Amino acid sequence: MSFKEIVKSSGKTLLTTVGVTVVGFLISVLTARMLGPEGRGLLSGALLIITLSSSVAACGLAFTYIYHRGAGRLFNFRRFVLLAGLFVGLLAASLALVGLFFNHDEQLREHIVLITTFALVTAIQNYLVNLTQMQPSLSFLNVTRMLGVLFNVSALAVLFLAFRPINFVYVLSGQIVCALILIAICINWARSNIFRPVVNPRQTPRPAEMGHMLKYAFNQHGTVLIGLALTNFDKVYLLKVGTIVEFGYYSLAYTTSRLIGVLYDAMNTALYSRYAGKDEGELSKSINIAFRLTLLPMLVLAGIGALLSPWLIQGVYGPKFASVTPTFVVLMFECVVSGAGWTLAQRFNAAGRPGLVLVRQLISIVPVVALLPFLPKENISVYLGLLMLLGATLRMAITLAIYPYVLKEPMPRIFPSKDDLQKVMASARNVLARRRARKSTPT
Template identity: 30%
Template sequence: MFRRIVQTLGSTIGIFCISFLTSVLTARYLGADGRGILASWLLIATVSAGLSQCGFHQSSIYFSRKLSKNKALPFFNFSLFIVVTLTAITGAVIHTFIELSAVILPLICFSVVYSLFFFLSNILQIEKDLKKFNIVKLVYPLVILIGVLLAVFSENINLQVALFSYGFSASLCAFVMLVYFIKRYKWTTPTLTLKRYCAFSAKYHGTAALGILVNNIDKLLLISLIPAAMFGNYSVAFATSRVIGTGINAISTVLFSQFAGEASEKVDPFTRSFRLAFPIFLLPTAALSLSAFFWVPLVFGEDFQPAALLFSILVFEAFLSGMGWILAQRFNSEGKPGIVLLRQIISVLPIGLIFFVPSGYDIAITMAYLMLISAIVRLILTAWLYRLSFSEVDIIPRSSEFKELLSHLNSKVKNVVR
């Protein structure tokens, strides 16, 4: 499992570096206003796509492991149809709700493309080595970066070109994955009924949908409350702060891929990952937060000076949210998504306080603090539910485990040198 974590983490770091460079280029060439509009398109596409996944990919992985030993993807064509249809409807509803100035038809097409990309790439987690999953996750931002760079070098960079680069990359990856699944897997599992499949998917979907709202409700609210330039600052701060979350999420992704649908009485893989990851990721989180006022405007430009304080808050939110998700993955892997749903519902409540903020307060800064409070509540609640469900939750870091980790890394380095 350690090897898979290292591979996924390496891929994740590469993904973030590529995405970060793309973010810097779009911020500098489009400005705060243009970056805000680009972020609004991506927000609606990702949220509508995420809300329309229906838990099908988690259910497919779970039942494929349980019933067909990874040889079949149950109700694959049915899932694709439902996901695409719901994405179109959800995108139209969100567009109407936030009164975005973008033309609705291109926006819906953009959202559908992202929905297919999300659905297919998530199902790739069915393969435990995660090689193809990591390749797709790396190719997607790389194609976007190539498109943006070509536009920059040809001095033709604008909002439309940036949007095309994102859409083309998602379309290309989705097409290749679809061809792969058609050739590689059967689409039926004889012992599984559609009713059971949908019922089980619904349990996962409740958790996932609320997670998407938790991660995006701040932006969905802010997009109609603040000017495009300020939303551009917030989106840059939020996206950049995920540098910590991407590393932690690599661990949680491997945990789910490794243990989903496989009954185990071992607490160790989840709590041990938590104990090791907490201090390792806390140090860079603090360093990035404290230095944000120096490097954020230097990298993104003076238009993004307000993003520095936002980043310094949101990077801690990303850290705490990721740590809570490591523990929560045990519930998901053992087919208990309802428990994760409960912690999501309770933790989102503090964000509602944004409606009671007195006039004169900075709404974006206030929202960042509320997101941090929500992450703290989510982590504490997850640890408590973990204790109730498994009778113990040993999350205090141990020096012996770090010595073992260092010894393991040292042996790996020696083998590479030899």
């Protein structure tokens, strides 16, 4: 599979991801300006508890469905989907309740019913949205992602017109309504897609053993759990030891830094959806091409963003948020390294070996956790960002090492070769030539 084909296969997802990120960025700007540092901190604290609870509750059940269906296995689709959805929703609500008692902020505890309800709804929404990745074109996944952010920004507009002043409770309530609408849309899609029989002309379908399905789910979910720890330990730690205002500043820097990761988000989703349970040879080749042709350009882009960040942050969020700039710069580079490492990890996830990704996560988390108690209290946000960057770098290095020692495959090149660059340039020239030819053709 050529790089051109990889770009083509993930092109729509990339455009959707860019759209989702732009609208999500708009939502972040609006909430920051409407709520201020303290209100933004309360909203970020509530959303952190909700996001972590729903992510932990997912248990890899959507992805084991996708993998075993992609491999042509037979099982009771309807019962599996319904029971799994109920399970993740109730587990998320329970975990959110625990998270609220762990947090020391009384303002969040006052809204325990609202936050636990939102966690339940979010878990079910995410589960259903993840199931849509069974569709190789990812067309419905792209629709749901775009609708989700459009619903949320519309809810903010309604709140702004109907209520003054706006607090974080209004914002959460509006997002619950949006999530319920999206769940209804996903259920309607599932009726004609999720429950239909497997069509697999390549082989005689075999029954899927429930034990193997759960093993895949929990191996994959173990990777997710360690990933959640590696990407959220900073926020959990700061929410516990810092003020709600400090947390608001840091969460804003983190959210904004994710803008640079839209390419990796789209590409990694497309690679998993295309190859889950399928040809490992093509999977490995595509992963290597995608990795080496994106890492260097993304690092250069992060460098440009770092140079412009002092003006961008103040221009978008206002002078009150100027202090987040150093943290934002560090987290941009962390986002690039983390995204590139996750591209490599799709070699194992899509091939049915998520346990290897779990190993790399476990190894990389040890030094990160060990260093956490020694961080200086002054400028703690910057040091937390550096610790995040260290974890991302370790994960990439470990993943590269797994290739020759475990898979017995050559280690992927970190940067493109001269031949790669020539092929990319030739492909770009061909695209431009075709466009010029179309424009010059008389209608």
